[in-house]
Amino acid sequence: MALYSPLSREENEIRLLTLHPGTGDAPLRCTLSQVSLHTHYNYRYKDWGNDYKEFADTEEPEPCPDHHPPYEALSYQWGPKLPRFPIEINNQPKTISSNLSSALRRLRKPDQDRVLWVDTVCINQEDNKERGSQVQRMTAIYQRAERVLIWLGEASEDSDLAVDTLNKLGGVDKQFSVTKAPGAISAGPHFNPFRGNWPFEYRNELSVDRLPDLTISGAPEWLQQMFEENSCVAEQLHLISIDDLGQKEWTALENFFKGRTWWKRVWIIQEVAFARDALLFCGSKCMQWATLHDLWRQESCNRSYRLHYLMGISALPLDLARSTQRNPMRALGCEPVDWSLLCLLARYRSWKSTDAQDKIYALLGLASISKDLPITPDYEKEIEDVFCDATAAIIEEDQNLDILSQVHRLEGQNNRDNWPSWVPDWTIDNGISFLIDISNGLRPYDAGGKWTASYAVFDPDTGGRLRAGWRKAMNPARKGLCDGLVRRPDTSAGPSQPSWQEPAAAGGGLTLIMPEGRLTRLPYSSQGQSSYATRLPQRKLQVQGVLWDVIIRVSDSISKESLHSRDYRFTIRKWMASISKSVDPTCPEVKAVNVQLFMLTLLRGQVTFPAESMSNPEMYTKCIAYLVKKFLVWIEYISEEEVGEPPVPGLPAEFDMWIPQNLYGWNFAITLHGHFGLVPSGAESFDAVCIILGSSVPFVLRQCDGTDEWEWEHIGTGYFYHVMAGEVYQLLQDGGVVSQSFVLA
Numbered sequence: 001m002a003l004y005s006p007l008s009r010e011e012n013e014i015r016l017l018t019l020h021p022g023t024g025d026a027p028l029r030c031t032l033s034q035v036s037l038h039t040h041y042n043y044r045y046k047d048w049g050n051d052y053k054e055f056a057d058t059e060e061p062e063p064c065p066d067h068h069p070p071y072e073a074l075s076y077q078w079g080p081k082l083p084r085f086p087i088e089i090n091n092q093p094k095t096i097s098s099n100l101s102s103a104l105r106r107l108r109k110p111d112q113d114r115v116l117w118v119d120t121v122c123i124n125q126e127d128n129k130e131r132g133s134q135v136q137r138m139t140a141i142y143q144r145a146e147r148v149l150i151w152l153g154e155a156s157e158d159s160d161l162a163v164d165t166l167n168k169l170g171g172v173d174k175q176f177s178v179t180k181a182p183g184a185i186s187a188g189p190h191f192n193p194f195r196g197n198w199p200f201e202y203r204n205e206l207s208v209d210r211l212p213d214l215t216i217s218g219a220p221e222w223l224q225q226m227f228e229e230n231s232c233v234a235e236q237l238h239l240i241s242i243d244d245l246g247q248k249e250w251t252a253l254e255n256f257f258k259g260r261t262w263w264k265r266v267w268i269i270q271e272v273a274f275a276r277d278a279l280l281f282c283g284s285k286c287m288q289w290a291t292l293h294d295l296w297r298q299e300s301c302n303r304s305y306r307l308h309y310l311m312g313i314s315a316l317p318l319d320l321a322r323s324t325q326r327n328p329m330r331a332l333g334c335e336p337v338d339w340s341l342l343c344l345l346a347r348y349r350s351w352k353s354t355d356a357q358d359k360i361y362a363l364l365g366l367a368s369i370s371k372d373l374p375i376t377p378d379y380e381k382e383i384e385d386v387f388c389d390a391t392a393a394i395i396e397e398d399q400n401l402d403i404l405s406q407v408h409r410l411e412g413q414n415n416r417d418n419w420p421s422w423v424p425d426w427t428i429d430n431g432i433s434f435l436i437d438i439s440n441g442l443r444p445y446d447a448g449g450k451w452t453a454s455y456a457v458f459d460p461d462t463g464g465r466l467r468a469g470w471r472k473a474m475n476p477a478r479k480g481l482c483d484g485l486v487r488r489p490d491t492s493a494g495p496s497q498p499s500w501q502e503p504a505a506a507g508g509g510l511t512l513i514m515p516e517g518r519l520t521r522l523p524y525s526s527q528g529q530s531s532y533a534t535r536l537p538q539r540k541l542q543v544q545g546v547l548w549d550v551i552i553r554v555s556d557s558i559s560k561e562s563l564h565s566r567d568y569r570f571t572i573r574k575w576m577a578s579i580s581k582s583v584d585p586t587c588p589e590v591k592a593v594n595v596q597l598f599m600l601t602l603l604r605g606q607v608t609f610p611a612e613s614m615s616n617p618e619m620y621t622k623c624i625a626y627l628v629k630k631f632l633v634w635i636e637y638i639s640e641e642e643v644g645e646p647p648v649p650g651l652p653a654e655f656d657m658w659i660p661q662n663l664y665g666w667n668f669a670i671t672l673h674g675h676f677g678l679v680p681s682g683a684e685s686f687d688a689v690c691i692i693l694g695s696s697v698p699f700v701l702r703q704c705d706g707t708d709e710w711e712w713e714h715i716g717t718g719y720f721y722h723v724m725a726g727e728v729y730q731l732l733q734d735g736g737v738v739s740q741s742f743v744l745a
Contacts, residue, residue: 001090001092003032003089003090003092003094004124004127004130005034006130007034007130007133007134008036009133011036012036012037012038012137013034013035013036013037014034014035014037014117014122014134014137014141015032015033015034015035015117015121015122015123016032016033016034016035016068016069016071016115016116016117016122017030017031017032017089017115017116017117017118017121017122018030018031018032018033018113018114018115018116019104019107019108019109019113019114019115019116020108020113021108021109021110021111021112021113022105022108022110023108023110027086027087027088028086028087028088028101028104028105028108029087029088030087030088030089030090030104030121031089031090032089032090032121032122035068035069036068037068037137037140037141037144038067038068038144068144069115070115070146071115071116071117071145071146072114072115072116072117072145072146072147072148072149073116073117073141073142073145073147073148073149073271073275074103074107074116074117074118074119074148074149074151075148075149075150075151075262075267075268075271075272075278076099076100076103076150076151076262077099077153077261077262077265078097078099078100078120078354079097079098079099079100080097080098081097083098084096084097084098085097085098085101087101087104089121096120096121097120099151099153100118100120100121102151102153102154103151103281104118106151106281106283106284107149107151107281116149117141117145122134128378128379128380129379129380131377131379132376132377132378132379132380133377135361135377136376136377138270138365139270139274139365139366142270142271142274142275143274143275143276145275145276146276146277147275147276147277147278147279148271148272148275148276148277148278148279149278149279149281150262150268150271150272150278150279150280150281150289151262151281152260152262152280152281152282153260153262153282153283154282154283155282155283155284155285156255156259156283158248158251158252158255158256159252159255159256159282159283159285160282160283160284160285161248161249161252162249162252162253162255162256162282163256163280163282163285163286163287164285165245165249165252165253166253166287166291166292166295167287167291168239168240169239169240169241169242169291169295169298169301170239170290170291170292170293170294170295170297170298170301171237171239171290171291171294172288172291173288174288174290174291174294175237176230176233176234176237176239176294176297227298227299227302228299230297230298230299231298231299234297234298239298241298241300242298242300242301242304242307243300250306253307253310254310256282257310257311257313257314257315258310258313258314260282261352263313263314263315263318264313264314264350264351264352265351265352265353266348266351266352266353266358266359266362266363267353267358267362268318269317269318269321269348269351269362269363269366270321270362270363270365270366272289272318272319272321272322273318273321273322273324273325273366274325274365275289275322277289280292289319289322292311292315292319293319293322293323295307295311317347317348321366324336324339336368336369337369337441338439338440338441339366339367339368339369340367340369340370340394340397340398341360341363341364341367341370341373341375341390341394341397342370342394342398342402342403342438343438343439343441344363344366344367345359345360345363345406345424345426346406346438346439347439348363349426349429350429353427355379356383356386356387356427357377357379357381357383357386357387359426359427360375360386360387360390360426361377364377370394370397372397373390373393373394373397374393375389375390375393382418384418384419384420384423384539385539387423387424387425387426388420388423388539391403391404391422391423391424392533392535392541395532395533399532399694400532400694400695400696401448401532401533401543401692401694401695402436402438402443402695402696403424403438404422404424404692404695404699404714405434405435405436405438405695405696405697405717406424406434406436406438407421407422407423407424407714407715407716407717408430408432408434408665408680408682408716408717409680409681409682409683409715409716410430410432410665410680410681410682411557411667411681411682412682413682418539420539420540420541420744420745421712421713421714421715421744421745422541422714422744422745423539430665431560431664431665432664432665433661433662433664433665434717435604435696435697435717435719436696436697436717443696444605444606445605445696445697445724445725446696446724446725446726446729447691447695447696447697447698447723447724447725447726447728447729448545448691448692448693448694448695448696448697448726448729449693449694449726449729450726450729532544532692532693532694532695533694536743538745539745540711540743540744540745541743541744542741542742542743542744543692543693543694543741543742543744544692544693544739544740544741544742545690545691545692545693545695545699545739545740545742546690546691546728546731546732546737546738546739546740547688547689547690547740548688548689548690548691548698548723548728549671549672549673549675549688549689549720550671550672550686550687550688550689551669551670551671551672551679551683551684551685551686551687551688551689551700552670552671552672552685552686553578553669553670553685554667554668554669554679554683554684554685555571555574555575555578555667555668555669556571556667557665557667557681558571558663558664560664563660563663563664568660568663569634569635569636572602572635572659573635573636573637575598575668576595576598576635578668578670579594579598579670579676595628595631595632596624596625596628597721598676599627599628599631600721601676601677601678601719601720601721602659602662602663602678603658603659603662604662604678604719605719605721605724607624607627609623609648609651610648610651612648613647613648619647619648622647623646623647623648623651626643626644626646626647626651626653627651627653629642629643629644630643630653630655631653631655634653634655634656662678665680665681666678666679666680666681667679667680667681667683669683669718671689671720675720675722676720677689677718677719677720677721678718678719679700679715679716679718679719680700680715680716680717680718682715682716683700683715683716683718684702686702687700687701687702687715688700688701688702688703688712689718689720690742691723691728691729692742693729693739697717697718697719697724698717698718698719698720698723698724699714699715699716699717699718700714700715700716700717700718701713701714701715701742701744702715704745710740710741710742710743711743711744711745712742712743712744712745713744713745714744
């Protein structure tokens with residue numbers, strides 16, 4: 001008899017695994033059954049009271065007589081396929097992985113059944129259509145589970161000490177938790193209550209006066225007061241401080257958070273985020289997820305750099321995802337703008353999945369602002385088509401080409417066979433610092449035209465970051481428009497009808513298109529197609545823009561190892577010397593090194609001075625001049641004595657912190673017309689630097705060999721100081737240049 005029978009989509013069916021009692025080495029025995037997953041809830045939520053501080057009561061729905069049975073969902077890492085261990089399911093002998101076998105043995109009860117949802121057993125892994133269908137229900141499955149059981153693996157030498165230490169810091173059984181606080185309110189229909197005075201969990205924290213400028217240091221008064229109150233509670237509960245930890249405890253915590261690969265699996269993000277309650281199991285030890293959350297209620301933990309680092313690469317991103325799902329603003333119909341699919345793909349790029357397509361499918365349920373994207377999990381599709389379709393859908397939703405800025409080819413790196421060059425491969429994380437920091441909403445350039453963030457709830461702070469990143473989503477007819485972190489073209493100027501110049505014939509070599517004509521910003525398409533890109537057959541994309549210049553010289557790469565020493569500064573001096581020489585007979589002689597421009601190139605133009613200096617042109621000039629001298633000292637070109645006093649006390653010049661992160665994976669390049677900038681280390685001489693409409697940054701393109709069409713490979717983005725603020729776009733507006741089509745293959 002077959003173990004799996006078809007699941008009914010109409011009845012919203014899933015399978016549940018009943019784990020029968022047992023202890024020790026007794027065989028694992030289970031029963032697999034099909035049930036209809038119900039989607040309604042039986043308690044109050046969503047409506048605010050008149051004072052907008054607590055939720056008002058709502059009418060209780062009638063009990064459901066055939067509601068699905070209570071169950072718990074398991075979160076674990078699949079681990080190696082071999083060796084396999086025996087299990088009996090519906091009286092049939094089967095095998096499961098070593099890690100799952102260990103988890104079930106630890107979780108089964110000695111005297112009663114335990115009902116679980118376990119993906120590898122409850123989904124027929126041999127049926128790709130069922131896999132795709134059930135993956136669409138993953139969000140609902142974890143939301144409706146009584147709790148999520150997290151299996152981190154068997155105990156190690158010091159894992160018990162790590163769990164005990166965390167319990168002593170954050171409290172056991174939610175003693176220190178908001179869920180135990182009086183006056184707690186419900187954040188939504190499937191979440192535990194929480195108290196409203198915790199950061200980011202209170203509606204009033206999203207008002208202008210409670211959102212401090214992110215560029216100003218220091219905690220706001222309300223936060224400091226809360227820490228003081230929490231310290232008193234921690235003392236009453238006899239919790240320890242972070243200062244009480246010795247080297248033994250720190251080593252145990254490092255092994256716990258850095259040595260267990262469960263922390264970096266992409267599927268666990270939604271498994272933790274949507275859980276009503278979550279328990280962590282490591283060997284025989286157990287810990288509430290609330291314990292990890294409540295660590296930050298202690299000021300000593302909140303201000304510990306060492307703890308922030310350990311949890312920042314493990315538990316903290318998960319806890320932030322969990323808090324985002326619980327924000328009361330969502331009950332008012334608002335969604336976080338930085339939780340679009342594109343932002344999530346960029347934020348969790350380093351997280352791993354067994355199947356490549358799951359890098360996208362695992363984040364769909366979390367991308368609340370991208371819920372209308374036409375992406376359906378389909379494990380029968382080729383991986384290239386999955387990523388290609390997702391990229392095209394994001395372009396259509398965002399109405400810009402920011403996603404193409406996440407392509408960056410390194411030296412010696414080639415795309416996998418049949419992979420379109422314009423499609424980011426989210427399975428690869430090279431630690432590159434991209435020009436556009438999508439996950440943090442930093443898009444400081446306007447190469448393809450002026451942009452606006454006017455849809456943000458509040459204006460950006462002085463550092464350019466958008467505060468209060470929430471958008472109103474009451475109206476379901478969004479038509480693909482997103483606010484806040486997704487910026488829109490500036491529609492304030494220019495006619496809407498473009499004029500095109502046909503591309504030059506292939507085989508004629510690279511040609512600088514010196515234009516005649518005029519191009520203005522394209523209007524939004526009424527057919528749902530992006531104004532800036534057209535999807536073509538054979539995984540190609542057509543874009544429009546200007547071939548601005550051609551690279552004629554690319555420097556050697558700076559290795560990651562040399563960035564940890566002082567050696568790379570010598571390379572920077574060689575770069576600076578190279579721009580004072582004629583690099584090509586056809587290139588105008590550069591009379592002198594423009595040190596300021598060179599420094600700003602290495603900084604990617606991102607220099608921030610005190611507010612009074614930014615608003616005073618004379619003072620700004622003095623600050624730049626001082627910074628240039630400090631830069632020359634940094635590369636050991638002049639001595640510190642030649643610098644003089646700073647024009648503003650405490651003016652920062654942290655080049656060791658600013659520049660190295662901008663250099664790994666980037667090379668210094670000089671163009672035919674004598675411009676210089678930063679390009680991907682995979683760029684080569686005769687690659688073209690193009691200004692593409694709809695993109696905040698220039699693209700580096702390479703003409704494809706042996707093609708009969710005007711086709712290009714997308715190598716990545718480039719930083720060239722003189723075109724980052726929309727100078728070429730302005731020439732298009734004024735008729736100084738004309739655009740052409742580029743087909744990206």
